[in-house]
Amino acid sequence: MPAEIEGLQEECGIFGVWGHTDASQITYYGLHSLQHRGQEGTGMVVTDGSKLSGVKGDGLVTEVFTAESMKDLSGNSAIGHVRYSTNGGSGYENIQPLLFHSQTGSMALCHNGSLINAKALRNQLENQGSIFQTSSDTEILAHLIRRGGFTSLKDRVKNALSMLKGAYAFLIMTETELIVALDPNGMKPLALGKLGNAYVVASETCAFDIVGAKFERDIYPGELLVISDEGLHSEMFSLASHTAMCTMEYIYFSRPDSNINGINVHSARKRLGKQLALEAPIEADVVTGVPDSSISVAIGYAEATGIPYEMGLIKNRYVGRTFIQPSQALRDQGVKMKLSPVRGVVEGKRVIMVDDSIVRGTTSKRIVNLLREAGATEVHVVISSPAIKNPCFYGIDMSTRKELIAANHSIEEIREIMGADSLTFLSVDGMVEAINKNESGKSQGLCLACFTGNYPTEINPVDSEEKVPVC
Numbered sequence: 001m002p003a004e005i006e007g008l009q010e011e012c013g014i015f016g017v018w019g020h021t022d023a024s025q026i027t028y029y030g031l032h033s034l035q036h037r038g039q040e041g042t043g044m045v046v047t048d049g050s051k052l053s054g055v056k057g058d059g060l061v062t063e064v065f066t067a068e069s070m071k072d073l074s075g076n077s078a079i080g081h082v083r084y085s086t087n088g089g090s091g092y093e094n095i096q097p098l099l100f101h102s103q104t105g106s107m108a109l110c111h112n113g114s115l116i117n118a119k120a121l122r123n124q125l126e127n128q129g130s131i132f133q134t135s136s137d138t139e140i141l142a143h144l145i146r147r148g149g150f151t152s153l154k155d156r157v158k159n160a161l162s163m164l165k166g167a168y169a170f171l172i173m174t175e176t177e178l179i180v181a182l183d184p185n186g187m188k189p190l191a192l193g194k195l196g197n198a199y200v201v202a203s204e205t206c207a208f209d210i211v212g213a214k215f216e217r218d219i220y221p222g223e224l225l226v227i228s229d230e231g232l233h234s235e236m237f238s239l240a241s242h243t244a245m246c247t248m249e250y251i252y253f254s255r256p257d258s259n260i261n262g263i264n265v266h267s268a269r270k271r272l273g274k275q276l277a278l279e280a281p282i283e284a285d286v287v288t289g290v291p292d293s294s295i296s297v298a299i300g301y302a303e304a305t306g307i308p309y310e311m312g313l314i315k316n317r318y319v320g321r322t323f324i325q326p327s328q329a330l331r332d333q334g335v336k337m338k339l340s341p342v343r344g345v346v347e348g349k350r351v352i353m354v355d356d357s358i359v360r361g362t363t364s365k366r367i368v369n370l371l372r373e374a375g376a377t378e379v380h381v382v383i384s385s386p387a388i389k390n391p392c393f394y395g396i397d398m399s400t401r402k403e404l405i406a407a408n409h410s411i412e413e414i415r416e417i418m419g420a421d422s423l424t425f426l427s428v429d430g431m432v433e434a435i436n437k438n439e440s441g442k443s444q445g446l447c448l449a450c451f452t453g454n455y456p457t458e459i460n461p462v463d464s465e466e467k468v469p470v471c
Helices: 002-006 023-033 118-127 138-146 153-161 206-211 247-253 265-279 295-305 328-332 362-373 411-418 428-436 461-465
Strands: 012-018 041-047 052-058 077-083 098-102 105-115 166-173 177-182 191-195 198-202 214-218 223-228 231-236 286-289 313-315 339-341 350-355 378-383 422-425
Touching: 012 023, 012 105, 012 166, 012 177, 023 041, 023 077, 023 198, 023 206, 052 098, 052 105, 077 105, 077 166, 098 138, 105 118, 105 138, 118 138, 138 153, 138 166, 153 177, 153 223, 177 198, 191 206, 198 206, 198 223, 247 265, 247 428, 265 295, 265 428, 286 295, 295 350, 313 362, 339 362, 350 362, 362 378, 362 411, 411 422
Parallel strands: 286 350, 350 378, 378 422
Antiparallel strands: 012 077, 012 198, 041 052, 041 077, 098 105, 105 166, 166 177, 177 223, 191 198, 191 214, 223 231, 313 339
């Protein structure tokens, strides 16, 4: 999938469990199911009721959590994190959960999202004497909580959260409780489940299926959830005038077997494909999707048009992490290591290539060339999202306009650059209708900022061309 190949990345996935004797094993499998949300590093912190212990490292879940390292993770509650680092955000110290020890107890935090006022808060805290150990904006919350005085942890967390601006889903664990918080606009997915008598929290519901947990409900925007051995307590720390779930969760980031706010991701993508068929009817012989996130869209497009869907592109699953450097020739044609056209499907055919988004455009051009080299007579590109013209400040790695091809070129210019016979982006209205026209009957507010430039929170114009700190 080009979004993956080109570097469009969600920053994190989080998972937590409270009250289960196999907490570390459950968290391992939960994080493994969220691996698509970050492959650079992972970590886990476990409590046995009296102390917090953690393991973290660079690499995949299966690489960091070995039989040897898991021996140090005994307890009945745990939180874990998978991350993707952006410029300036890599480094062992930034791998989460962050773990802090003090005379009054320990605390671990992990975070999905990005704080748009992180720089101002960091400067303020440093001027007040705080010393930061990481460049992650997640650490800011720890300092704010610590400076909250001698009130209860819940009240200190609520006070700290009131100072944050941006998109965030937090898990905060001490020896005796797990605190869950979602930003007031509900911009990141976060769900609550149960596994027997234990509570489970995850970025995506697909993690519940893996560990055998039952989905209970989504975490509400602005909700603070406190889970302990006494049970579950919920209250609102903030109320937003509108919700704004990240639209890219439906288009690209989330697994197709996840449900977000009652909407199945696979079904939403099929509806996006059917809406594309209405907006972009094209005479062709075959429809193919760029794996993986576009396959559901391509199936929907094919069903709506009656044009056969075929696997015209195959993804190589074994090139993501390797210690063997490819030859220079292969580096120059890197997309061929990740995607291969199926000549028997596309040769001599007019091909509709379905994709989820175009960010920088370089890989889309290479995929069009691959299909032509395999014998496609025409290549028509249809995109299941509108053109991305604006940077994201909420935890997606596209934070400058200069890297977005649609911010600097017209659709016709992009088509010429790609070498496609036609190029169609889905309309904003069509996208919103397709996502919200769902089997649950639920309609929700969506963040459309990268398409429309209308941000759900206040954005400082000075930051519009700067890389922003991330989790």
